[in-house]
Amino acid sequence: MFNINNKEEKIDQEKISKLKDVIGWLLDSYYKATGFKVFFMDKEGKIFLSSTPEVFFCDFCK
Numbered sequence: 319m320f321n322i323n324n325k326e327e328k329i330d331q332e333k334i335s336k337l338k339d340v341i342g343w344l345l346d347s348y349y350k351a352t353g354f355k356v357f358f359m360d361k362e363g364k365i366f367l368s369s370t371p372e373v374f375f376c377d378f379c380k
Contacts (some may be wrong), residue, residue: 338367346368 345356351370356369 341367 345367346369349355354369358367
């Protein structure tokens with residue numbers, strides 16, 4: 319894991335991938351427990367993390 323307070327530390331792709339896996343698992347658990355769908359979008363409007371495997375689950379996202 320990386321230290322968020324250490325500005326000198328570079329985050330490599332492996333760490334980013336592990337973080338995305340953990341956050342994806344948390345989102346999936348949240349969706350299963352509550353039924354609410356959650357997604358994160360980048361500045362271009364592309365979904366990069368979602369609580370469901372569906373890429374587009376609402377009209378807003380299309």
